[in-house]
Amino acid sequence: MNSSGLxxxxxxxxxxxxxxxxxxxxxxxxIDVKDLVHKSTFEESIYLLWYGKLPKKDELQTFTLELCKxxxxxxxxxxxxxxxxxxxxxxxxxxxxIPTLPLFEPVNDDPIKQGVKLVSKIPTIVAAIYRVKNKKxxxxxxxxxxxxxxxxxxxxxxxxxxxxxxxxTDFILHLDHELNASTFAARxxxxxxxxxxxxxxxxxxxxxxxxxxxxxxxxIKMIMDIECEEKTEEYITKKLHERxxxxxxxxxxxxxxxxxxxxxxxxxxxxxxxxNNKQIFNIQEKIEAIMKQQKRIYPNVDYYSxxxxxxxxxxxxxxxxxxxxxxxxxxxxxxLEQYDNNKLIRPRARYTGFKERKYTPMNQR
Amino acid sequence: MNSSGLxxxxxxxxxxxxxxxxxxxxxxxxIDVKDLVHKSTFEESIYLLWYGKLPKKDELQTFTLELCKxxxxxxxxxxxxxxxxxxxxxxxxxxxxIPTLPLFEPVNDDPIKQGVKLVSKIPTIVAAIYRVKNKKxxxxxxxxxxxxxxxxxxxxxxxxxxxxxxxxTDFILHLDHELNASTFAARxxxxxxxxxxxxxxxxxxxxxxxxxxxxxxxxIKMIMDIECEEKTEEYITKKLHERxxxxxxxxxxxxxxxxxxxxxxxxxxxxxxxxNNKQIFNIQEKIEAIMKQQKRIYPNVDYYSxxxxxxxxxxxxxxxxxxxxxxxxxxxxxxLEQYDNNKLIRPRARYTGFKERKYTPMNQR
Numbered sequence: 001m002n003s004s005g006l007x008x009x010x011x012x013x014x015x016x017x018x019x020x021x022x023x024x025x026x027x028x029x030x031i032d033v034k035d036l037v038h039k040s041t042f043e044e045s046i047y048l049l050w051y052g053k054l055p056k057k058d059e060l061q062t063f064t065l066e067l068c069k070x071x072x073x074x075x076x077x078x079x080x081x082x083x084x085x086x087x088x089x090x091x092x093x094x095x096x097x098i099p100t101l102p103l104f105e106p107v108n109d110d111p112i113k114q115g116v117k118l119v120s121k122i123p124t125i126v127a128a129i130y131r132v133k134n135k136k137x138x139x140x141x142x143x144x145x146x147x148x149x150x151x152x153x154x155x156x157x158x159x160x161x162x163x164x165x166x167x168x169t170d171f172i173l174h175l176d177h178e179l180n181a182s183t184f185a186a187r188x189x190x191x192x193x194x195x196x197x198x199x200x201x202x203x204x205x206x207x208x209x210x211x212x213x214x215x216x217x218x219x220i221k222m223i224m225d226i227e228c229e230e231k232t233e234e235y236i237t238k239k240l241h242e243r244x245x246x247x248x249x250x251x252x253x254x255x256x257x258x259x260x261x262x263x264x265x266x267x268x269x270x271x272x273x274x275x276n277n278k279q280i281f282n283i284q285e286k287i288e289a290i291m292k293q294q295k296r297i298y299p300n301v302d303y304y305s306x307x308x309x310x311x312x313x314x315x316x317x318x319x320x321x322x323x324x325x326x327x328x329x330x331x332x333x334x335x336l337e338q339y340d341n342n343k344l345i346r347p348r349a350r351y352t353g354f355k356e357r358k359y360t361p362m363n364q365r
Numbered sequence: 366m367n368s369s370g371l372x373x374x375x376x377x378x379x380x381x382x383x384x385x386x387x388x389x390x391x392x393x394x395x396i397d398v399k400d401l402v403h404k405s406t407f408e409e410s411i412y413l414l415w416y417g418k419l420p421k422k423d424e425l426q427t428f429t430l431e432l433c434k435x436x437x438x439x440x441x442x443x444x445x446x447x448x449x450x451x452x453x454x455x456x457x458x459x460x461x462x463i464p465t466l467p468l469f470e471p472v473n474d475d476p477i478k479q480g481v482k483l484v485s486k487i488p489t490i491v492a493a494i495y496r497v498k499n500k501k502x503x504x505x506x507x508x509x510x511x512x513x514x515x516x517x518x519x520x521x522x523x524x525x526x527x528x529x530x531x532x533x534t535d536f537i538l539h540l541d542h543e544l545n546a547s548t549f550a551a552r553x554x555x556x557x558x559x560x561x562x563x564x565x566x567x568x569x570x571x572x573x574x575x576x577x578x579x580x581x582x583x584x585i586k587m588i589m590d591i592e593c594e595e596k597t598e599e600y601i602t603k604k605l606h607e608r609x610x611x612x613x614x615x616x617x618x619x620x621x622x623x624x625x626x627x628x629x630x631x632x633x634x635x636x637x638x639x640x641n642n643k644q645i646f647n648i649q650e651k652i653e654a655i656m657k658q659q660k661r662i663y664p665n666v667d668y669y670s671x672x673x674x675x676x677x678x679x680x681x682x683x684x685x686x687x688x689x690x691x692x693x694x695x696x697x698x699x700x701l702e703q704y705d706n707n708k709l710i711r712p713r714a715r716y717t718g719f720k721e722r723k724y725t726p727m728n729q730r
Contacts, residue, residue, distance in 0.1 A: 018716045085468065
């Protein structure tokens with residue numbers, strides 16, 4: 001049985017998210033992400049994903065409090081961040097810090113507790129890396145703010161409601177997406193019954209690649225390259241003619257517009273108007289129209305999240321780490337599910353190499 | 366298309382190693398590992414695996430020199446190792462150190478160069494972690510020793526020829542084994558075009574699990590539990606009756622004895638005799654006979670490597686890290702192969718969760 005890249009091969013069963021690639025729908029535990037974005041919060045969405053139900057009032061309170069309590073990070077971790085040369089990229093520093101988290105804490109084998117810690121601390125770590133790299137003082141987490149508000153606050157020292165709302169929406173929409181490469185890799189690590197931190201580290205290692213988490217960076221680089229609306233058509237047509245990929249477009253699963261892109265687009269336009277970045281948005285809409293007309297390919301989640309980050313003046317090096325923050329709780333959910341009904345993930349390779357041959361002694365080579 | 370754990374599903378093509386599960390044969394680039402163990406070295410086997418041919422004399426000299434030159438590790442890495450609390454397990458420290466390696470060096474995008482660095486430095490790191498944890502002074506790598514000799518030397522401060530030979534054999538036999546879970550996970554990470562260090566870190570995260578790298582630890586624990594030859598039959602029969610797994614036995618691919626186990630057995634007996642550990646070996650042989658007779662299940666690679674480590678008085682916490690050292694160059698080979706003809710690895714999940722349902726407001730839950 002062959003499959004290039006395991007396309008369309010079922011690797012595991014999952015109760016977490018459902019993608020309808022034809023209709024362009026994404027459900028978490030049966031609930032449309034559109035509803036979650038409009039009616040729920042990131043914290044509640046995580047609860048839903050992990051526990052399979054919407055929380056009662058006291059359940060949500062307890063859960064939110066736990067997430068909040070675990071936000072601070074150990075001084076040794078902060079020291080480690082400060083000791084890393086600034087030239088290293090934010091994502092490389094981040095992926096080196098995550099595996100150190102359990103080393104400075106008493107061993108805790110409960111994977112849900114470990115998951116809460118990771119999800120709580122990851123924005124603190126990302127913000128600390130950013131501020132240290134940029135010679136700014138580290139801002140401690142604020143216990144009275146929501147998850148998304150607190151992240152923007154730790155990054156910038158302040159936040160506007162529209163920014164926090166944009167980031168919260170972005171987090172909810174990145175939370176889970178079935179077996180993308182990073183989630184699948186995390187489950188493969190978990191399938192040897194390796195610990196949760198190891199599985200999550202694998203997720204980060206995998207998301208880091210340009211074919212996975214790198215697209216939103218490339219979207220902004222492309223728009224900067226295009227410069228203005230008038231040059232858009234020529235630029236894109238040339239790229240398509242050269243059979244180059246347009247970043248932020250197409251998806252192995254969606255055959256229509258990625259529902260996440262549609263939601264993010266509506267926030268992107270609002271933010272762009274408020275921050276005088278309308279020309280960025282206009283270029284993007286033009287590209288979208290050209291791609292639809294010429295190739296029937298639609299924007300994916302990375303396309304308008306790039307615009308949101310850019311208009312919030314978020315450093316381009318933070319785009320992948322922000323994706324990591326959003327996806328972290330999704331990886332945890334999948335790893336918990338893998339542990340729950342585990343089967344080692346071990347496919348085969350088709351051997352295409354030499355037939356059996358003799359070992360030739362050195363003097364006969 | 367469904368497969369539990371992707372059993373027997375082809376995920377990629379590979380030229381690296383070929384397993385004949387029926388005949389119990391393992392080839393690297395077409396050459397039987399038996400030949401490599403008897404006629405080659407670990408360094409030459411790595412060259413063979415990476416470049417697809419046995420090296421000429423000057424090629425091997427240059428390659429060995431490169432591997433040798435890269436053995437020392439940065440002072441900052443040593444400081445990090447010293448700063449980690451001793452209670453952390455050796456493998457947890459190891460997996461946290463590997464991602465930090467590129468942070469203190471100039472960026473080098475050539476994956477082969479990165480691979481040489483990783484393969485060269487990993488024994489230095491493992492030995493340093495062991496010695497720091499045990500309050501012993503760190504021993505610097507020795508440039509005139511072979512890869513295997515130098516590892517035993519850095520661990521113990523001295524080495525005997527039979528020990529270096531045993532470890533070299535163990536390394537050659539662990540070098541590659543097609544798509545085991547860690548190699549497959551490393552290739553999945555690489556398939557997003559993430560960097561080599563990230564892919565290798567994923568390999569370590571995955572190998573760490575008890576269903577993958579943990580078996581040799583469990584073999585020794587079982588033998589300590591059995592205590593003496595006379596109690597073996599009762600112990601194993603009871604375990605089998607309770608449908609418990611016997612560590613070090615069985616393999617998803619081999620239907621006969623794992624050829625690696627057969628080779629390691631011949632070294633294990635020699636070492637056990639020399640070090641007055643014959644009763645350990647006798648217990649193991651007895652278990653092997655019972656398992657063959659009662660279950661037709663044969664020892665795998667972990668079974669007699671455990672004996673080798675034990676008779677060399679190697680700390681049980683080092684068993685998985687030694688597996689990591691052996692497999693490291695195999696992961697590198699697979700990642701290079703993945704980069705060479707890349708296709709994103711992204712299977713699907715079968716959704717088994719809730720049908721679409723409404724978001725219920727808080728006061729109606």
